[in-house]
Amino acid sequence: MKENTKKGVSRREFLGLSALGLASLTILPSWKMAGVRIAPSDRVVLGFIGLGQQALSDFAGFAACPGVQVAACCDVDSLKQLRFKKRIETWQAAKSMAPRCDMYEFYEDLLERKDIDAVEVATPDHWHALNTIHAAQAGKDVYCQKPLAFTIREGLEMVKAVRGNKRVLQVGSQQRSSKEFQKAIELVQSGAIGHIEKIYARVGAPPKPLDLPEMPVPGNLNWNKWMGPLNDPKIHYHPDLCPPITVDPEQNEKLWGAWRWYQETGNGYTADWGAHMFDIAQAAIGMDGSGPTEFIPAGYNGSTYAAMKYQNGIVMTEQPFLEGNDGAQGIKFIGDKGWIEVARGYLACSDKSKVPAELAGQRPLTMEEMKKRWEEMKKQAEKQGNKPKGGMAGSYETSSPHMQNFIDCVRSRENPIAPVEVGCSTNTLCCLANIARELNRPVKWNPATLSFINDKEAAAHRLYEYEYRRPYSL
Template sequence: MDTKNSNQLNRRKFLGLSALGLTGLTVLPSWTINGIKIAPSDRVVLGFIGLGQQALSDFAGFASVPGVQVVAGCDVDSMKQERFKRRVEAWQKEQGVAPRCDKYERYEELLERTDIDAVEVVTPDHWHALQTIHAMQAGKDVYVQKPLSFTITESMKMVRVANDTKRVVQVGSQQRSSGEFQKAIELVQSGAIGHIEKIYAKVGDPPKPLDLPAEPVPGNLNFNLWMGPLNDPNIHYHPDLCPPISLDPPEKEKLWGAWRWYTETGNGFTADWGAHMFDIAQAAIGMDGSGPAEIIPKGHNSQEYLTFKYLNGIVMTEQPYLEDMPGAQGIKFIGDNGWIEVARGYLACSDASLVPEELAGRRPRKMTREEMRKMYEEMQKSIEEGKGSFEISSPHMENFIESVRERKDPIAPIEVGASTAILCCLGNMATELKRPVTWNPATLSFGDDKEAWNHRLYHYDYRRPYKL
C-alpha cells in the first residue's frame, strides 16, 4: 500500500496478527517477482474461495501481477484443494518464496486469516453474495467472478455492504479491461455513429429445469456444503454440476460446471455471457448503475427476441450480431449514422478509419470441430503450465490490485456488476413469466407487480442456517 493511511493500516494489521495469522504468513521480508523488488507495504496477499478450473485460470492472471502473493485456497472438493496447493507452491518456489498454501473446506476459516488482504470469490453464482459479503465484513477486498449474484436482492445487499465497509470490489467482467471493448465504448459515447437506436447483443439461451439424474456423491466432495443456501428439493448431485478431477494421474475437468445451465442452480447463458455482453452494452449507452424500464420475453405477441427497452428510447435485443455466425457472442451498436461490431479479439465499424489496426482483430468465423478441439486443448495446456487462461483477465486483475493499493474504485466496481446482474435476472424473469416486466431502474422496483416481487430471481428464502 503506498499511501500514508494504507501503510499505517498495514502496520496495525502486522502488530495485531493472531496466532492463526502468524502461522499462515508466507511472504518474506524482501520479495522479488519478475525481477522487480516489491516493498512490504505494496504487497497484496490473496486467498481464493473456489478452486475449480476458473480459479486456476485466474491464479495464472494474478500470478503475473507484481507484488501479489497467494497463501490459501478453499473448496468443498478436497482434490481441488490439493491441486491448487500444488500449483501455488510450485509457483512460490519459482519466485524464491517459502512454499506454503493452506487448504480449507470452509471459507469462514480462510476469512479469519489476518494476513490476507483480499480474496477472490470464484464459486458457483449462488454462493457469491454470502461469501463476498462475509469477506467485506471481515475487512477483505474482493475480486468476485461474474455474474455478481444469483438474485436481484443479493446484488442490492452486496452494494449496501460494500458502501458500509468501504471495501474495494472488482467484478470479473474482464471485457471492461480489453482494448477492443474500451474503444467500442469510446466510439459510441463520442457519437461516432450518431444517435444509438438499436443494440444486438448475442449471449445465448436462458436456463432450463434440472434434468440430470441423481448419482452417488464421491467421498472427496462435500455436496451439502456446495449447496449452501440453495433450498430447492429438486437439486441433487451429478458430476456435471461439480466436474470431477484426478490428482494421480493428473486429470482435469472434462467440461464446464453445468450448474450454470439449470434454473435451480444458475441463470443460463443469459447471465453467463450476459454479464459480459450486456455489461458492455450498458456501459456504452451510459446505463452503468441503471437499467431497462421494460423487458419483453421472446415469443410474447410474436416478439422474435428477448428485448430490453430503455427510457432513452434505445432498444437492446438478444439476437445474433453477425448474420452468418448466429451463435457467436458479441455486440452490434446501430446508430443513425453507422454501426459498430465488437467481440473478443474483433472490432469493426461502418467507418473503418475509426478502428485502430491493432484493435481490429479478426472477424469471427465458423470453426471446424477439429479446430475447436485443438483450441480447447491448447487453452487447457496453457492453464496446466500456469501461462494462460480460459478468459484473458490479467489486465483486469492488475487493475484490481492497483485499486486495492490506492483505495480507489476499480474499472468494474460492485455497483456496475449489480446493475448488469439485475438486468440478466430481469431477462430470465420475463422469460419465465412469459410476459413483459416493468422495472423502475431509479427505485429498483416493480411497482404493483406482485408476481414479479415474489419471483425467485428477486429473492428466495435461504436454506437454514444460511441468512442473507
C-alpha cells in the same frame, strides 16, 4: 451424503469477525518478482474461495501481477483443494518464494486469516453473496467472478456490504479491460455512429429445468456445503454440476460446472455471457448503475427475440449481431449514422477509418473456436508455470490487465474498472430478463427505485429473492 458437522458455523453466519484471532498469521519476507524486489508493504496476499477451472484460470492472471502472493485456498471438494495447493506451491518455488498454500473446507476459516488482504470468489453463483458479504465484513477486498450474484436482492446486499465496509470489489467482467471493447465504448460515447437506436447483443440460451439424474455423492465432496443456501428439493448431486477431477495422475474437469445451465442453480447463458455482453452494452450507452425499464420475452406476441427497452428509447435485443454467424457472442450498436460490431478479438465499424489498425480485418470467434483456443491457452499456461502470454486472442480467462487493475486498486483504494455497482446493475438486468421469460410476459422495472412497477407476481419471483435454507441467511 457428507454433512457439515463443523461447530460454530451459525456463529459465523453473523460474521462476528471484528476480533479476529492471530492463530493463522503468517509473516512473509520481502521477495522478488521478475527480478524486482517487492517490499512487504507493497505485497498483496490473496486467498481463493472456489477452486474449479475458473480459479485456476484467474490464478494465471494474478500470477502475472508483480507483488502478488497466495496464502490459502478453500473448496468443498478436497481434491480440488489439493490440486490448487500443488499448483500454487510449484509457482511459489519457481519464483523463489517459500512454498506454502494452506487448504480449507470452510471459507469462514480462511476469512479469519489476518495476513490475507483480498480474496477471489469463484464459487457457483448461489454462493457469491455470502462469500462476498462475509469477506467484506472481515476486512477483505474481493475479486468476484461474474455474474455478481444469483438473485437481484443478493446483488443489492453485496453493494451495501462492500461500500459499508469500505472495500474494493472487482467483478470478473474482464471484457472491460480489453482494448476492442474499450474502443467500442469510446466510439459509441463520442458519437461516431450518431444517436444509438438499437443494440443487438448475442449471449445465448436461457437456463432450463434441472433434468440430470441423481447420483451418489463422492467422498471427497461436501455436497451439503456445496448446496449452501439453496433450498429447492429438486436439486441433487450429479457430477456435471460439480465436475470431478483426479490429482494423481492429474485429470482436470472435462466441462464447465453445468450448474449454470439449470434454472434451479443458475441463470443460463443469459447471465453467463450476459454478464459480458449486456455489461458492455450498458457501459457504452451510459447505463452503468441503471438499466432497462421493460423486459419482453422471446415469443411474446410472436416476437422472435427477447427485448429490453430503455427509458431513452433504445431497444436491446438478444439476437445474432453478425450476419451469417448466429453462434458468435457479441454486440452490434446501430445508430442513425452507422454501426459498430464488437466481440472478443474483433471490432468493425461502418466507417472503417474508426477501427485501429491492430484490430482491423479480424473476425469474431465461434464457440467451438473459443473452446479450442481456451484449451490451447490452458496447456500453454501450465507449461509456463501458470504465467500467461499477453495479447493472445481468446485469453480472456487469464486477463492479467483486469487482475492488475484490481491489485492496483487494492493498493490505491480507488474504484476498479468493474466495481460492485456495475456488477449489480448488470446482474439485475440478467435476472429480470429471466423473470420475464419464466412468467412469459413483459415485466416493468424502475431502475431508480430498484422495484417492479405494479407487479406483485414478479416481485415474489425466486430470482428477485428466495428463502435461504437454514442456517443460512442473507
